[in-house]
Amino acid sequence: MSYLSLTLSLSFVGLAMLISFWQRLKLERDLFIGTVRAFIQLTAVGYLLKFIFNLASWQYVALMLGVMVLVAGQNAARRAEGLPNAFFLVAPAIAVAETITLGMLVGLGIIPFTPQYVIPISGMIIGNAMVASGLTLNRLRAEITARRAAILTTLALGGTSRQAAEPALKAAVKAGMIPTVDSMKTVGLVQLPGMMTGQIIAGISPVEAVKYQILVQFMLSASVGITSMLVALFGYRLFFTSAHQLRLPSTNPSR
Amino acid sequence: MSMTDRLVLEQVTKKVSGRVILQDISFAVPQGSILAVLGPSGAGKSTLLSLLNRLEEPTAGTIYLDGKDIRTLDVFVLRRRVGMVFQRPTLFPGTVADNIAYGPSLRGEKPPLPVAEYLREVGLPAEFAARDTQSLSGGEEQRVALARALANDPEVLLLDEPTAALDKTAAHQVEELVTYSCRQRGLTAVWVTHDLKQAQRVSDRVVLIIGGRKIEEGPTPDFFYSPQTKAGRAFLAGHLTKVDTEVR
Numbered sequence: 001m002s003y004l005s006l007t008l009s010l011s012f013v014g015l016a017m018l019i020s021f022w023q024r025l026k027l028e029r030d031l032f033i034g035t036v037r038a039f040i041q042l043t044a045v046g047y048l049l050k051f052i053f054n055l056a057s058w059q060y061v062a063l064m065l066g067v068m069v070l071v072a073g074q075n076a077a078r079r080a081e082g083l084p085n086a087f088f089l090v091a092p093a094i095a096v097a098e099t100i101t102l103g104m105l106v107g108l109g110i111i112p113f114t115p116q117y118v119i120p121i122s123g124m125i126i127g128n129a130m131v132a133s134g135l136t137l138n139r140l141r142a143e144i145t146a147r148r149a150a151i152l153t154t155l156a157l158g159g160t161s162r163q164a165a166e167p168a169l170k171a172a173v174k175a176g177m178i179p180t181v182d183s184m185k186t187v188g189l190v191q192l193p194g195m196m197t198g199q200i201i202a203g204i205s206p207v208e209a210v211k212y213q214i215l216v217q218f219m220l221s222a223s224v225g226i227t228s229m230l231v232a233l234f235g236y237r238l239f240f241t242s243a244h245q246l247r248l249p250s251t252n253p254s255r
Numbered sequence: 256m257s258m259t260d261r262l263v264l265e266q267v268t269k270k271v272s273g274r275v276i277l278q279d280i281s282f283a284v285p286q287g288s289i290l291a292v293l294g295p296s297g298a299g300k301s302t303l304l305s306l307l308n309r310l311e312e313p314t315a316g317t318i319y320l321d322g323k324d325i326r327t328l329d330v331f332v333l334r335r336r337v338g339m340v341f342q343r344p345t346l347f348p349g350t351v352a353d354n355i356a357y358g359p360s361l362r363g364e365k366p367p368l369p370v371a372e373y374l375r376e377v378g379l380p381a382e383f384a385a386r387d388t389q390s391l392s393g394g395e396e397q398r399v400a401l402a403r404a405l406a407n408d409p410e411v412l413l414l415d416e417p418t419a420a421l422d423k424t425a426a427h428q429v430e431e432l433v434t435y436s437c438r439q440r441g442l443t444a445v446w447v448t449h450d451l452k453q454a455q456r457v458s459d460r461v462v463l464i465i466g467g468r469k470i471e472e473g474p475t476p477d478f479f480y481s482p483q484t485k486a487g488r489a490f491l492a493g494h495l496t497k498v499d500t501e502v503r
């Protein structure tokens with residue numbers, strides 16, 4: 001794609017700004033900032049990737065993956081308000097999911113260990129794991145709050161916090177995995193995934209692009225499953241003391 | 256602290272985010288006796304109960320079970336020995352029998368007696384064992400919750416207004432069953448209620464709590480015939496029914 005056509009694509013933003021101006025949506029400023037940021041961030045990432053691809057050194061790949069995991073962990077933890085230690089739960093969970101999934105892909109010889117493969121595929125793994133861990137944590141909190149009476153009943157009968165939280169834990173893992181499972185059911189029918197679309201536009205045969213998409217879909221189900229499970233398995237502890245007492249974060253609704 | 260006191264509270268204070276819920280509460284519950292905890296809504300009665308099986312932790316003070324600081328006991332053992340019945344029973348999906356066996360099952364054990372025995376003790380026919388918990392009335396639910404607590408073979412029973420959510424007939428039946436079980440099994444009970452008549456019928460001793468403080472304590476007849484404080488007399492006269500959470 002030429003720089004001229006890239007510049008011309010700014011006219012799309014112009015169109016959106018016109019709509020905003022005309023309808024008095026007051027989105028012009030945000031649109032402008034978004035446009036500039038998208039341009040700068042994507043260009044920077046493009047050059048960074050080019051740099052890393054050329055270096056072809058695994059240390060830089062590892063560094064890049066580490067940064068991706070940290071940013072994803074921070075992003076997911078921010079959504080879990082009132083759980084101060086969420087980052088230290090979410091970031092390791094994402095790291096484990098990324099390690100296992102990528103390890104299997106490379107170990108089984110499905111993809112070669114080169115930056116061209118490892119970085120974009122890790123981006124998908126980590127991005128989906130990030131969304132899944134946010135969903136899992138929020139659902140965990142909602143379920144534990146809603147099931148307060150049942151949890152206290154189990155604790156009062158001498159159960160462990162794990163036993164008391166078990167139903168909430170299951171619901172939370174499920175909530176984290178559902179978007180991925182659902183998208184496996186409708187993929188190709190409702191939408192063509194971004195990666196596949198990009199490959200087809202770049203001139204790769206649709207049949208070849210589909211093979212990769214199937215791979216991606218399967219691997220995402222693994223990484224999302226691992227993340228949700230780890231986040232729930234370790235995350236429920238944030239809601240209990242070491243003496244197996246329920247400790248709901250922030251305000252205590254309807255006692 | 257007397258040898259025959261099963262539960263002893265010493266200067267127990269509970270604060271929640273800086274707010275005093277209970278202040279300097281001390282009393283003892285003699286073995287095999289029923290203590291009624293009286294007080295208006297919001298006085299801190301439920302909070303007090305939840306300290307006794309360590310569902311919550313006191314901010315200060317010590318609680319003893321048979322002379323041992325409960326913090327030194329294994330928390331699972333403590334909660335097996337000190338059973339609890341809530342105002343609104345939470346039964347788990349499944350059958351009545353599943354629910355009765357639930358406490359021991361958490362430790363991979365079975366109840367010491369057959370399920371039918373617990374059903375009999377709470378006045379339900381043996382056929383109830385197979386009933387789905389969804390199909391029960393409020394009174395039946397509370398009986399099953401009582402049977403479930405008893406299946407843990409407790410030594411102490413904490414009762415948080417166990418009849419308050421029931422209609423008059425069911426309330427009366429549950430009250431009799433709880434009293435019968437406590438007496439029959441020689442249990443020590445702490446029975447929270449705001450029903451003065453109920454306290455008079457079931458308890459040996461009374462503790463009156465208002466605004467997080469112990470106002471009166473004594474044998475049930477003494478409390479009802481000659482309360483020692485103005486607040487106690489006012490409470491008995493029914494003048495103090497509103498929420499009074501100010502700690503003075």
Ligand SMILES: Nc1ncnc2c1ncn2[C@@H]1O[C@H](COP(=O)(O)OP(=O)(O)O)[C@@H](O)[C@H]1O
Nearest residue numbers: 252271276295296297298299300301302303500
């Ligand atoms: N965890 C908590 N967070 C905030 N407030 C609480 C908490 N526990 C108890 N309280 C407050 O403490 C007071 C006593 O509550 P409670 O023990 O339920 O009283 P009672 O059972 O006598 O009606 C109430 O004002 C209640 O709102």
Ligand SMILES: [Mg+2]
Nearest residue numbers: 300301302415
């Ligand atoms: Mg209460």
